[in-house]
Amino acid sequence: MNTTILNQQMMTDREFERLETLTFNTSADASVVIAHEIADLIRDKASKGENAVLGLATGSSPLKVYDELIRLHKEEGLSFKNVITFNLDEYYPMQPDSVHSYVRFMNENLFDHIDIQEKNIHIPDGTLAMEDVYAFCADYEAKIKQAGGLDLQILGIGRTGHIGFNEPGSTVNSRTRMVTLAAVTRIDAAPSFGGIENVPKRAITMGVKPIMKAKRIVMMAWGSGKAPIVKQMVEGNISMQVPATFLQNHDNTSVFLDEAASEQLTRVTTPWLVREVEWTPAMVKKAVVWLAYKAEKPILKLTTNDYLESGLDSLLSTKGSAYELNIEVFNMLQHTITGWPGGKPSADDSQRPERAEPAKKRVIIFSPHPDDDVISMGGTFQRLVDQGHEVHVAYQTSGNIAVSDDDARRYAMFTQSMMKNLGFDSAESRSKFKEITGFLDAKEDGDIDSFAVRQIKGQIRRDESIAACRYTGIPESQVHFLDLPFYETGKVRKNPVGEADIKIINEIISEIKPHQIYVAGDLADPHGTHRVCLDAIFASLEELKAEDYMKDCWVWMYRGAWHEWPIDEIEMAVPMSPEQVLKKRTAIFFHESQKDGVVFQGTDDREFWQRAEERNSDTAKLYNALGMAEYEAMEAFVRYHF
Incomplete structure (x- = not known):
C-alpha cells in the first residue's frame, strides 16, 4: 500500500489516537521525508539570516535520516553553517573517542560529512567529574535557551517508553540531569557493548521539560519490535511510566512509523471499530479470528449475538448468518494446516497451501x-x-560476531593441539595461533575483532x-x-x-x-x-x-x-x-x-x-x-x- 493511501486512511480513523501518526511503507521512506523537513527548516532559517536549532538523537532510528541529510549536503548543496545542534544524551562515564560514545556516533554518522561548525555542536559530556554534572546540566539548558530554543527535536522511543534517557518514573517537569538507566534499556544496549556487564549504569540526558519546549517534535519508530510501545504512546493514557505519552500534550508532534511499527494500533488490528471496511476474505478472516479470541469460543460456536455485540453487524450482513460465516472462516484456517510443506504428491491440491506438482521439489x-x-x-x-x-x-x-571470545580461544587451542598430535604442526600454524590468542589477550572493550x-x-x-x-x-x-x-x-x-x-x-x-x-x-x-x-x-x-x-x-x-x-x-x-x-x-x-550464555541474548x-x-x-x-x-x-x- 502506498504512503498516500496509508495517510488518507489515517485521517479517517483517528478515534483512538492521541498523537498525529504518519505511516510509511518503510523506515527509509519515512526517513527521507523527515530529512527533507529538516532541510527545509535549515534553508528557511538561512534565508532570514537565522540559525536553525536542532535537537538530535542517536541509536538506529535516525541513521537513515542522517544518511539523507549527508546526501543533501553533498549532492544538493545543503549547508549546515547556520545549524546549532544539541544532542539528547550520553552515557556516563564515557570517553568521547570510545566506540560506544555518542560523540563518536554523531561524528561518524553525520558531523564528519557536513559543513557544520564545531562550535555549534553540543553533546552531554560523559567525562565530567560527578560534582560538575549538576552545573553542566544547568548550563546545557541555558545554552539551548540562548540559541533561541529548539526549532525541531527528533526522537526515537525505547521499549520502556523512554525519550532520551528519561526512563519510566520521569516527570513532565524533569530537567537535564544524571539518570540511572533501566534494566531493559541496558539489556537493549548490551549487544553493541559486548555484554550487559559493559553497559554503563548511568547517563546524562536532556529532561522532558526542555524536550517539550521544542517548537516541533518528530518521533520515529521502526519495526514490529516497537509496535507495543507505539500503541501505548499513541493510544494510552498519559503516564510517568511511559514518558513518551507526555508528547500527547505537545501541540506540534508527529509520530513517523513504518508499517511494522504501526501493526498494533487499533486502526490496523481492528479497523472495523473505527471505519467502514471492505470485507475481503483476508479481512473476514481477521475479524472472525479476533472475535473468537475475544469471546473465548471456537469459531463454530460463535453466535449472531457475538457478532452484533462486538461491532461486526456489517460483516454479518454480508453473509446473512453467523453459521455461514463461521463455516467459511473455519475452512480457511483448516486449509492452512498441512503435513506436506512441499505439497502432497498425487493429491487434490486445490485446498492445500502448496502445489502437488512437481512431486519432488x-x-x-x-x-x-x-x-x-x-x-x-x-x-x-x-x-x-x-x-x-x-x-x-x-x-x-557468517554469524561470527555472535561467537564469544572464550569459544574462539578454546577452538584455537583445540585446533593447535590436534595439529601437534597428528604431526601437522608447523611454524606457520604456531604463528597463526599466537596471532589469534595474542589479539584476544590484548582485546579491550569495543575493539573490532581481527x-x-x-x-x-x-x-x-x-x-x-x-x-x-x-x-x-x-x-x-x-x-x-x-x-x-x-x-x-x-x-x-x-x-x-x-x-x-x-x-x-x-x-x-x-x-x-x-x-x-x-x-x-x-x-x-x-x-x-x-x-x-x-x-x-x-x-x-x-x-x-x-x-x-x-x-x-x-x-x-x-x-x-x-x-x-x-x-x-x-x-x-x-x-x-x-x-x-x-x-x-x-x-x-x-x-x-549459541547455548549457555549467548552473546546477543536480548531481554529473554x-x-x-x-x-x-x-x-x-x-x-x-x-x-x-x-x-x-x-x-x-x-x-x-x-x-x-x-
Missing part, C-alpha cells in the same frame, strides 16, 4: 544466521527432507551448521555459506546491502532453480540482520522474476525465535509431533556456541530451543482454541508474492 532455505534454519523452521526442514525433496540451505552471513579472529569465529559456526544439517539428512554439498559482504564489518552495525550481496543471492538461485524458497520474514528491527537479509532477497527476486524458472517458484516467509505470524495471516501451518519437536531440539543443540533469558518450542506450542494452542485439531506444536509461514 528443489528447495532453498535461506538462513540469515547459521542457526535460524533449525530454530525457526526445523520441523518443516525435516519434513521436506523426509519427504524426498532436494533441500539446500544457504547461510547468508580478521583472523573473525575467521575462526566464522568457522565455528560453519562447523556447527554442517553438523546440524548432517543430522537432519542434508549432505554437505547442499550446504552453502554465502558470507554476504554487508555483514563483514566486525561490528554490530552492518553496511547497507549492496550489489555484491544481491549478486551472490542471484547466483545461488540461478544455479539451483528452486521450486520453493524459504526466507526469514522478521520485521522487528529494520536495521537488524534478518531484515537486511530479507531486503537482499527481495531485491534479488525483483531482478530474477522474469526468468522462466522463477515462474514456478513460490516463496514462503518464516519468523525467528521471538515472534510468530498472527493466526489470521498464516497461510501454511506445519504441525509437529512430540518426536519431531525433540528432533528439532537436537538439531538446535548442534549450535553449541531462555535459550533458543526453549523460545522456539514455546512459540511453536503456543501457535498450536491458538489453532486449537479456534476449534482446530490439537497438535503438539506448529511452525507457520506466509507466502510472499513477487
